[in-house]
Amino acid sequence: MKFELEESLRGAPDEELLADLRRSAKALSRETITMAEYEEVGKSHPSTIQRRFGSWRKALELAGLQPSRSKIGITDDELFENIKALWISLGRQPRYNEVKTPSSQFSARTYENRFGSWSKALGGFVAWVNSDPQDRPQQNVAGEQSAADSTVQTSLAKRRTRREISDRQRFRILVRDGFRCKACGASPLMQSGVELHVDHILPWSKGGETTDDNLESKCKQCNLGKGNAFNV
Numbered sequence: 001m002k003f004e005l006e007e008s009l010r011g012a013p014d015e016e017l018l019a020d021l022r023r024s025a026k027a028l029s030r031e032t033i034t035m036a037e038y039e040e041v042g043k044s045h046p047s048t049i050q051r052r053f054g055s056w057r058k059a060l061e062l063a064g065l066q067p068s069r070s071k072i073g074i075t076d077d078e079l080f081e082n083i084k085a086l087w088i089s090l091g092r093q094p095r096y097n098e099v100k101t102p103s104s105q106f107s108a109r110t111y112e113n114r115f116g117s118w119s120k121a122l123g124g125f126v127a128w129v130n131s132d133p134q135d136r137p138q139q140n141v142a143g144e145q146s147a148a149d150s151t152v153q154t155s156l157a158k159r160r161t162r163r164e165i166s167d168r169q170r171f172r173i174l175v176r177d178g179f180r181c182k183a184c185g186a187s188p189l190m191q192s193g194v195e196l197h198v199d200h201i202l203p204w205s206k207g208g209e210t211t212d213d214n215l216e217s218k219c220k221q222c223n224l225g226k227g228n229a230f231n232v
Contacts, residue, residue, distance in 0.1 A: 017049055018063040025065055028101070032066040036107035040100050074106070079114060079121070080128045082106055084171050091179045091189040093122070132168035161210040170198045173215045181219035195220040 024042045025033040035046040053059040086094045096118045099108040111121035180187040188194040202208030
């Protein structure tokens with residue numbers, strides 16, 4: 001293998017830079033490209049293109065591509081949702097060098113720019129996940145129950161939580177359970193086609209609360225079997 005320098009477009013004509021933008025977008029099968037994506041697949045650096053054409057949006061326009069979202073417009077929620085999706089796909093905490101396309105919507109540098117470092121971004125993510133309260137107030141629960149069972153109706157009216165499991169709470173439970181079914185041990189990380197659910201241990205209809213200690217991960221098959229067992 002010959003020793004070669006990496007190809008660079010620093011000092012290249014405008015049209016050559018624009019052509020590389022089009023090539024990079026085509027490589028991703030898209031009609032646009034973000035700065036983070038171009039940083040991974042382009043021959044130049046996003047800052048070079050920004051300086052040359054005044055802005056990333058202007059460069060995309062001159063290249064005949066569709067506008068993409070600016071980094072300035074990305075919310076913390078979007079960045080954290082991306083970490084959550086990446087964490088689920090890996091089945092563990094993402095590492096710095098794994099935060100890149102195509103697995104991640106944003107590059108690790110995006111997180112560094114926003115939070116100061118990848119470690120601080122992860123710290124913010126943990127706080128964000130845990131900020132979703134377990135004890136969300138339940139409204140009008142009694143009205144959902146049959147008037148025939150006044151005892152159950154009275155009990156449910158005193159609930160502290162809603163029936164629905166939020167995305168953040170679901171993520172917490174999946175991580176806690178190691179992305180495995182608590183009944184049979186099946187995991188989508190080990191076997192394709194495994195679908196994990198997060199559901200109540202003591203069913204909500206039987207008085208169970210939507211709290212972390214009353215939730216567990218179950219594969220689709222085991223979860224359906226559990227439902228049948230409680231309904232007999």
